[in-house]
Amino acid sequence: MKQHLSAPHYRIDARQRHAHLYEVTLTIPAPAAQQEVSLPVWIPGSYLVREFSKNLQQLQARQKGRRVAIQQLDKCRWQVASQAGSALELRYEVYAFDNSVRTAWLDSQRGFFNGTSLCLRVHGQEGLPHQITVESPDDSWRAATALTALKADRRGFGLYQAADYDELVDSPFELGDFWQASFSACGVEHQIVVAGAPASFDSARLLRDTQQICETAIRFWHPEVDPAKPAASGVPHQRYVFMLNVVDDNYGGLEHRASTALICGRRDLPRLGETRTPEGYTTLLGLICHEYFHTWNVKRLRPAELARYDYTQENYTQLLWFFEGFTSYYDDLLLRRAGLIDDAAYLRLLNKALNQVLQAPGRLVQSVAEASFDAWVKYYRQDENTANATISYYTKGSLVALCLDLTLRAQGKSLDQALRAVWQRCSGGPMSEADFAQVLNEVSGRDFGPELKAWVHGVADLPVQALLEKTGVRWHDDPAQPAQALGLRVTENGSIQIKAVLRGGLAEKAGMAAGDEWLGLEVAAKSGTQGWRLSKLDDLALYAGPTKRATALVARDRRLLRLPLKLPAQATTVRLAIEQAALVKAWLGGDPTPGPASLGAPVSVPAAAPETKAQGPQSPRKTGARLAKKASTPSK
Structure with a gap:
């Protein structure tokens, strides 16, 4: 693939690793008069407006060696007071501290970015080939991407080309001392x-x-x-x-x-x-x-x-x-x-x-x-x-x-x-x-x-x-766990924190609400009312015994509430099993x-995976339980 001389070109500099800042230089060889640029508000595959422009700062423009005025049009668009025909250079920084798959990350150990987080879109030139140069911040780092290399060194740093803007922002880069x-x-x-x-x-x-x-x-x-x-x-x-x-x-x-x-x-x-x-x-x-x-x-x-x-x-x-x-x-x-x-x-x-x-x-x-x-x-x-x-x-x-x-x-x-x-x-x-x-x-x-x-x-x-x-x-219909039987979703860590109350369940009928802390249980006994401290829902069967009704003691907004609770008689969960192996097979x-x-050609495997230094702070989980990849929480 030949280098396209009129293509928008991005230079990515990751030297400010400790500040988590990518320095980006965008050169537009043939800009329009009053050239408009913008940064995407979302990344395809992850269906949420994430406002990537919130991380862009210090945007400046130069043409013919002079500063050019920039007017922000809305949350993600800018208009540059450029003249047509002469190369236009934009410089800016992007803060990168989201250790997820959808944005950008940069610290002393690793770099990663999606083009939707770093690469301004040049309006009117989206269909042209786009080029990107990624510079090495450290001799021990390497770079990996699916883009076509025009001129890259043995560690993967250098010049790459995309067919258009869509391919550019659909081709993330991984940077660092990784195993490959x-x-x-x-x-x-x-x-x-x-x-x-x-x-x-x-x-x-x-x-x-x-x-x-x-x-x-x-x-x-x-x-x-x-x-x-x-x-x-x-x-x-x-x-x-x-x-x-x-x-x-x-x-x-x-x-x-x-x-x-x-x-x-x-x-x-x-x-x-x-x-x-x-x-x-x-x-x-x-x-x-x-x-x-x-x-x-x-x-x-x-x-x-x-x-x-x-x-x-x-x-x-x-x-x-x-x-x-x-x-x-x-x-x-x-x-x-x-x-x-x-x-x-x-x-x-x-x-x-x-x-x-x-x-x-x-x-x-x-x-x-x-x-x-x-x-x-x-x-x-x-x-x-x-x-x-x-x-x-x-x-x-x-x-x-x-x-x-x-x-x-x-x-x-x-x-x-x-x-x-x-x-x-x-x-x-x-x-x-x-x-x-x-x-x-x-x-x-x-x-x-x-x-x-x-x-x-x-x-x-x-x-x-x-x-x-x-x-x-x-x-098979198997007995359900207490949370399901009550219509609750909870976290248990020495206490019972109610995260969600499911519609039509016994917990909803008792008046429980998300955010409550379930502290204990009162049940009737021959000697009178007994009160028990709960630390996990499995304790219900131990303390309630055969009784069908009890009083739940919950804390809400630092108030103590006594809620009448009907205990579940029987609830079930599904269990699948193979009955006719030939049909299943x-x-x-x-x-x-x-x-x-x-299975194809022989696999090329390095001798061992290198030891790595500790990662930086983690972003909040975006997927919920690690082993429930198809749960109702987002996985992207």
């Missing part, structure tokens, strides 16, 4: 970069497992791929980069067209000498699979409303149940097809998603289509009433996919075929719900309109139990997939 390795999947080059890993990190295992995931995903979308050929025909990327930031305790990921930014806890990494697959590592593999599946399902195949991003405001669509929900269905399913988990492990993961939906009263209030549209104001702005008012398009969307898949399989078809047909119908580009409905009809030979109306646009419970039982899965096996013996 590469492998080939179906002839496609892949790179893994891991920052912050401890000495116990089993890098070879992560590399092998990620390779299997990539092979399985590529062959899912492109079953015609010939593993004997040097490059997979039709695969939309010829190089892909996984960027994994390892911290004390966090979880999440954000997809990009040829890369992904991931974050996980150190305890979730595979460890040297460990042969089992801990739950945390399974969750990490599911995250890797989820974001890689997005390479097709949302980065290319995407809602028609998002065919062109508007970086200045919300971009609404009712299709996140398809793009996030279906991806959530296939992330764990492809782990099973890749041989990284077995049938029982897959059902345990499905069991979690199922109970998360069934235990959310909001599922009877909001459809997944509505939840998709409301992501900007509800899903990414959760509070104590979220479980009562909304439903996750991740979890319920994955169950919609499950129901469609099992319904199609009963006819000798599959959702696999439908997704590949949508990819072909829409040429791997923008799609509508009508496109998907038409494909379902063509694949199955019947109208799926009633199912889509009920499952996607309705609020009735999905027919999951009946469909699973026809597929060889037994549905036929479902979970899907289309034939390659076994481990045929």
Whole structure:
């Protein structure tokens, strides 16, 4: 690729690491008169206006060696009093102290940034090639990105080029003294970069497992791929980069067209000498699979409303149940097809998603289509009433996919075929719900309109139990935990803090509220009333015994309240189990997939992962429980 002389050019300087400031110089070779620039207010894939301009400071402009006036037009746009034709230079700083996947970070140990946080958009020139030079702040640091290098040194620092502004801001950079390795999947080059890993990190295992995931995903979308050929025909990327930031305790990921930014806890990494697959590592593999599946399902195949991003405001669509929900269905399913988990492990993961939906009263209030549209104001702005008012398009969307898949399989078809047909119908580009409905009809030979109306646009419970039982899965009703039986979500750390009160539950009927501290319980006994101090909900059965009514002692706004509480007689939670192994295997096996013996070229693995210094302070968790990646809390 040749250097484009009229392309906007960004120079990124990370020397002010201790101040957490990136210094950015934007050169516009051919500006317009009164050139307008802006910084995005959101990043595609994370549906919340985050106001990235709040971190931009010291904006200055020069043209022909002189300072040029700048007028701020609104929260994210500026107009430069420039003349047309002469090169214009803008300089500014960006504060970077959000250790997540969605913005930017810089300290003495590590740097990371998305272009949406650092790169001003040059209005009128978005379609031109864009260039970016990233300078090295330290001889021990390296740089990684999916962008095409025009002139980069052996450590990855130097000049890169993007086809346009969209590609530039969809290609994050990882900077620092990280571990890295590469492998080939179906002839496609892949790179893994891991920052912050401890000495116990089993890098070879992560590399092998990620390779299997990539092979399985590529062959899912492109079953015609010939593993004997040097490059997979039709695969939309010829190089892909996984960027994994390892911290004390966090979880999440954000997809990009040829890369992904991931974050996980150190305890979730595979460890040297460990042969089992801990739950945390399974969750990490599911995250890797989820974001890689997005390479097709949302980065290319995407809602028609998002065919062109508007970086200045919300971009609404009712299709996140398809793009996030279906991806959530296939992330764990492809782990099973890749041989990284077995049938029982897959059902345990499905069991979690199922109970998360069934235990959310909001599922009877909001459809997944509505939840998709409301992501900007509800899903990414959760509070104590979220479980009562909304439903996750991740979890319920994955169950919609499950129901469609099992319904199609009963006819000798599959959702696999439908997704590949949508990819072909829409040429791997923008799609509508009508496109998907038409494909379902063509694949199955019947109208799926009633199912889509009920499952996607309705609020009735999905027919999951009946469909699973026809597929060889037994549905058990087990006794529920005390919090579920009472209709509560709590934290327990020496005391019981009420985080949410679920609609219609016993706790709501007693008058409990979010923010209460549940201190104790009074129950009637032969000797009179007994009072007990509670430290965890499991104590209820111990102190209440067979009684059906008690008095809850709670503290609210430093007032002590006595609330009449009916104790739960019986509540249940769902437990799935394999009843007919052959039927389950036929479902979970899907289309034939390659076994481990045929997984591409040999893996290149460095001898060991380096020890790393401690990370800086962590941002607040954005994903909730680490092992519940499809819970109702945002994962991006």
